Amino acid sequence: MNGISASVIPIVMFSVALIILSSNKPHFDAFLVGAAEGAKTCAKLLPALCALLVAIEMLFASGAIDVVGKYLSDFTEAVGIPSGMLPLMLTRPVSGAASAATYSELLKEYGADSYTGLCASILMGSSDTVIYILSVYFSAAGVKRTRYAFAAAFIVMLFSIFFSAYLCRLFFGFS
Amino acid sequence: MLGKCFSVICIVSVIFAMCTKNISNLSNAVVDGASRAVELSLSLLGVMCLWSGLMELLRSAGVVRKIAQILRPILRLAFPRAFKTGIGAEEITMNISANMLGIGNAATPFAIAAMKAMREGQIKNGNKESTEGVDLDVATDDMITLAVLNASSLDLLPTTIIALRRAAGSADPYSIIVPVWICSAAGSVLAVLLCRFFAVIFRQKKRRQEGGCGQGYTRRVDNVKSIGGHNKEDMRSTRAGAP
Numbered sequence: 502m503n504g505i506s507a508s509v510i511p512i513v514m515f516s517v518a519l520i521i522l523s524s525n526k527p528h529f530d531a532f533l534v535g536a537a538e539g540a541k542t543c544a545k546l547l548p549a550l551c552a553l554l555v556a557i558e559m560l561f562a563s564g565a566i567d568v569v570g571k572y573l574s575d576f577t578e579a580v581g582i583p584s585g586m587l588p589l590m591l592t593r594p595v596s597g598a599a600s601a602a603t604y605s606e607l608l609k610e611y612g613a614d615s616y617t618g619l620c621a622s623i624l625m626g627s628s629d630t631v632i633y634i635l636s637v638y639f640s641a642a643g644v645k646r647t648r649y650a651f652a653a654a655f656i657v658m659l660f661s662i663f664f665s666a667y668l669c670r671l672f673f674g675f676s
Numbered sequence: 677m678l679g680k681c682f683s684v685i686c687i688v689s690v691i692f693a694m695c696t697k698n699i700s701n702l703s704n705a706v707v708d709g710a711s712r713a714v715e716l717s718l719s720l721l722g723v724m725c726l727w728s729g730l731m732e733l734l735r736s737a738g739v740v741r742k743i744a745q746i747l748r749p750i751l752r753l754a755f756p757r758a759f760k761t762g763i764g765a766e767e768i769t770m771n772i773s774a775n776m777l778g779i780g781n782a783a784t785p786f787a788i789a790a791m792k793a794m795r796e797g798q799i800k801n802g803n804k805e806s807t808e809g810v811d812l813d814v815a816t817d818d819m820i821t822l823a824v825l826n827a828s829s830l831d832l833l834p835t836t837i838i839a840l841r842r843a844a845g846s847a848d849p850y851s852i853i854v855p856v857w858i859c860s861a862a863g864s865v866l867a868v869l870l871c872r873f874f875a876v877i878f879r880q881k882k883r884r885q886e887g888g889c890g891q892g893y894t895r896r897v898d899n900v901k902s903i904g905g906h907n908k909e910d911m912r913s914t915r916a917g918a919p
Binding site for chain 2: 509535660
């Protein structure tokens with residue numbers, strides 16, 4: 502399994518190199534356009550990240566996480582989710598920048614290869630900003646009544662939380 | 677939304693810091709947080725540059741289209757109506773393929789185009805379809821499936837997460853790729869199944885409402901064999917369901 506995980510990026514790089522060589526189209530120019538776009542996206546992220554990281558860092562420093570974690574740890578342990586995931590679970594559905602800030606703070610606090618860190622990584626990779634996406638899509642289509650959309654999306658999110666903790670135990674041998 | 681998020685977290689932190697006498701830590705945290713934001717964006721900048729570039733390259737080389745072709749038969753099951761009528765089907769496949777490659781910038785316009793196409797399709801076909809009516813403020817089943825599927829991640833290459841894990845000093849930042857695939861795949865399958873399930877539930881509820889006084893009434897009419905001016909489809913369905 503680790504072999505697959507480690508070879509994904511080399512495979513992508515190799516295929517991209519083949520694509521560039523095997524065609525006469527200016528594919529490398531497309532790369533440069535995309536890279537410039539990526540740099541812009543990252544620069545646009547900084548202001549939001551600045552405010553949110555300050556807030557999240559304050560939250561961790563205030564001891565609020567420890568206090569809440571202490572009360573909830575029995576409950577979260579019973580259902581198999583590390584209590585350190587709570588801040589991420591709250592920010593993930595709302596905003597990409599906020600969850601990235603929470604996630605990086607969480608990695609710093611618990612370590613990237615800890616149970617909490619790995620669970621958070623899997624959750625970050627397999628969930629998205631539910632509230633943001635649903636509101637953008639439906640408002641773009643001019644739809645007002647979304648019926649069961651939010652219910653379904655949140656059930657999926659909840660499932661991802663539990664399943665990421667389960668996969669973490671399965672793959673990385675945490676008990 | 678972000679403003680509220682920020683304010684709530686700040687207020688909670690200050691109150692907690694006062695209670696736990698952590699005020700000096702809190703002051704440090706403010707300064708640290710601001711400089712960590714720069715650190716974080718710098719550690720992401722290179723990867724985001726590289727990855728957006730690679731994805732733009734794949735897009736221009738037609739890889740997204742290839743993936744769309746492969747996905748078509750699978751997506752047919754998730755979006756029965758869009759694929760039956762052909763309305764929005766192309767945009768949906770392109771959106772899902774772009775999402776799988778992590779090209780968010782390309783995926784969102786496709787999704788919005790698909791939503792608009794489906795809405796316009798509703799205006800054209802609204803009268804013929806008995807299940808969803810003509811009310812344009814209401815999302816159709818396929819619209820909801822698309823939105824929910826997008827809200828559960830489809831990303832095959834969680835590059836941002838790998839970069840952040842590496843920045844946090846992980847010994848093996850790539851180790852999460854396979855679990856992320858499994859979790860994303862399971863989440864997406866669940867998203868589609870849930871949407872189909874809810875769609876069926878809603879359709880039954882609506883049919884029951886349209887059938888006047890409900891099943892009991894139609895069945896009684898059926899027994900008396902007075903085939904009057906009632907909703908024929910409703911009666912047919914009750915007859916089929918009768919033991």
